Amino acid sequence: MTSVAIDFGTTNTVVSILEPDTQTPKTIRFPAISRLLYDEIPVTPTLIFVKSAEQIVLGEQVRSQRLGISQPDRLFKAFKRDLAADFQPPDRQIDGQSYSVEWVSEQFIQAIWQQLQQQQIYPSQVVFTVPIGAFERYLGWFREVAARLDISDVRLVDESTAAALGYAVQRPGALVLVVDFGGGTLDLSLVRTVGKTSDAQRAEVLAKADAYLGGEDIDLWIVEDYLYQIGSSRAAVGAIGYQTLLEVAERLKVRLSIAEEAKESWLDESTFMAYELRLTRSQLEDILETRQLLEQVRQSLDEVLTIALSKGISKSDIEQVLLVGGSCLIPSVQQLIGSYFGRQRVKLDKPFEAVCHGALALGQLTIEDSLRHSYAIRLWEPYARSYSYFSLFEQGDRYPCQRAEPLILQAAIEGQTDLRLDIGEVAVVAQSEVNYDEQGRMTSLPMRQQETYRSLERQHEQVCVAHLNPPGQVGVDRISVQFEVTDRRVLTATIRDLLTQQILVDRGSIAKLQ
Template sequence: MIVGIDFGTTNSLIANSEIFINERGSRITPSIVFFRNNNEVLVGDLAKSQMYIRPDKVILNVKRDLGKGKEYIINNEKFKAEEIASFIFKKLKNIVNEEISSAVITVPAYFDDNQRNGVLEAASIAGLDVVKLLNEPVAAAIGYGINIENKKILVLDFGGGTFDITLMEIKDDVFNVLKTGGSSELGGIDFDNILVNWIVNTVKEKDGIDLNVDPVALQQLYIHAENAKIDLSVVENTDIIIPYIATLNNRPYHLNLNINRDIFLSISKGLIEKIEKLILEVANEEIDEIIFVGGSSRLFFLKELVKKIFPDKKIISDLNPEEIVVKGAGLYAQVLEGKINNILLRDILPHSLGVLDDEGNFIEILKSGIHYPSSETEIFTNTKDNQDTIIIKVLQKKNDEMINLGDFEFKFSKKWKKNEARIAVNFSLNINGLLEITAEDLNTGQSLKGKITNAMVNRKSINKDFINNYKII
């Protein structure tokens, strides 16, 4: 069986024709890992229940750290972000209780090559063969519109850790992405952080207590801040009440604060302005409908903001934003199984790919916005005598930031004089939007696949046997 997996920053889901239910009777499994000891990890709701008492052994929001070389130290052992994420994938496999051969896994459209490779590696450690990395907004569009014809839709995918904006046309079973944008560093947890900072500063100013120095107290603040954020999407104001969170003058201190929408909007102004700017960079007046995806899309200000930008556009409000992505991934899994008529996906590269020249300049080879699969070839030469190796520094341009994808080394059978070599280097984007690089010596016909060094996701450094020894509960 092929399954669809929505691997989220905050929560994850797994589906095929239906969404699978976990041991708590819920379709949603928190993306949280708790190390009970050196042999067992708890994942999901069981891990979430440990956040109050053992925050030092609980890992949250690991999706944001994939492909960045992040490491955690738990029980004196080092774990890479990809290893932590693999526990979540294993938990989802256990929920199904059936033999899973392969998976369609959703990723933010704005993920770069390193982040996508991080997801692939985490799934591989968990024993999953990923047949497709499916961009989350595209998955949402499939979940919404597999039988819809001739519409341009704007998908606003606002999750716990990422914000994807995708303009797409659906026509004759073709899902054609026209433009994409957003941020992989903006999501609901950023509003949680702002609320927590507001609480900490308010309590410190009012009563002189610094809750920031107590990890257990801080964990409670994050949980109650998230609840307050959710409450404000329903009511105008709410109380944040946490008894016995600290001591004051040798007496128990009970936190009791009221927050309203005006305060929330005031302290979140910078984030909201960033959201508006990102939407305007992608959207245009040609859209027919707007879809909200992700749990954080329920925040009260978002629909008001979109109505201000597009006062005459139809907003689809009868979808479950937490489930629509995994529904689309499950449908696409059934397409691959031959259970549903084939659909064609035409997705685009969100960030340019290129190399550094000898003077340190970025040379673009694959431009952002091209549809994939796709490939381009550039001719390079050697810069000194007696050279038989070419090292290409590969970068991905993400807004104004240069993301290092590693150094690709090609060693040939001949040593050249300076500027003698004619090496055709091919950049190819596969169906998952991942870069593959090959090189050919045009003088001899020798072809090579690049050996990558300095990559952020180093598969050789991961000990799968060590990780697989852990029991997942």
């Protein structure tokens, strides 16, 4: 069996294969679209540039040729974040053609797949890594793309959980905390490798937390602060100037991981004036603190440690804290995590490959995991003029799992032919707000926790649970629904018509039921 792992990243994508002879992971380089990060790690920049309706360019070709600078409206970057976001951006119109986030993302994955085949690699199993907080719609998109590519065996694994396996799978009983801080998300996962059960290694995910922020946000904050300080704005510098500043900000951020100060000139092509963007490490730390990035890291660490403590695991029991992702190279992030656990336990050995390499171990592992979000039915309360939720499964429930009692449904009106439910995932997200005072200094308000609901239907329509034939009658129990979460974290339902005793759906994916 040939296993390939694809770590689809916000900034860079890593692809690895398990060497059949040695059973060791190897990161693949695609000569046409990859680059060497730090002169040794093959990555494919997650970029697409639309030249025409018939031609798209992707990966390193976009970055090295700087295609997005002259025509930023044709450049797609960070589309992984857009794909997973609560509210996706509208389709972009280019030369009269419409380009959606889903289409662009699929073109990128298809290009990776074609590159594999050009190297005579035909995987029998593909593992995609996903953020811990990914909603069901995002996971479903991967399954649909895999089906269109005719991938017979596709698996999904949390990015930080995969990283823990990449570091510690060969050490049964190891207790490690992974902090995966990349371009788009912050994910934490506390994992313990238990040992072998039958022929498979068993790993247990004990606690996890996440936040929707990353290196892309930091670049944006640097540019926004710079523009404010010089009395300019995004509109004033224009699309080309703004894209140039984002690239400059990213380079300065990287340099400040090893230097105290960095500077670079940039050209405003609308006025043909050259300017200098200078940034010190202290200024960057002020931006991160004021924008509450470090506070969100603290909250995520506290959340994981609180869950662990409820299971009898103290902070001192954690053997290693493994840092993964480019944003973990920021000194203030490392200092914060080191202050929690002590520098001796914090490791930064495989920041870019651990996720992908660990995902390859999934075929040899049994993972005991829990839900990051709750599944619930959303109900409208007309008197309170607000929504309430009827819980199906709670955050933290182990899966695979089955609801103890089936849900019994009746028709709401006489002669009803369809029964519909508004089913989705419930999560809590943190939000912050930043202002500037009269001296140009940033100030921030306390972070707010807000509950968010994500429907399992793409167009936010209610899930059609069953078609009733004959039509339903008011006051008569008609449908029994048994909910289950599979070992691959898919919410399914088995639906029985209580009148006809027919099984209408047998363990069908709830978001696709007809």
